[in-house]
Amino acid sequence: MILPAPTRVPQRRLPRFGFHPHTERLNGRLAMLGFIALLALEYWLGHGLLAWP
Template identity: 55%
Template sequence: MTQPQPTTTPQLAEPKFGFNEYAERLNGRAAMIGFVLTLAIEYATGQGLLTWLGLQ
């Protein structure tokens, strides 16, 4: 005899750590902000980021 299939999808709690949708969204936004700030620093100083940081 076969088991009947469930008719509803269980609502599982979103994990608080690890690779979840919120963490990935936050990481993407932080990367975009960092990239834009890097471009702004290069434009304002007329130097590349490594030169501005004193690494080149």
């Protein structure tokens, strides 16, 4: 007996909140960009961000 191919494909929804691989990866990448920007700013200013001369 041959079964017919399904006509509808279920759509996978991403969760609206909570831990999800996509959001965790995005958060990590943005944190790395922020850290690099902070290092570049400290290099450009010549001192730490919290230690004003």
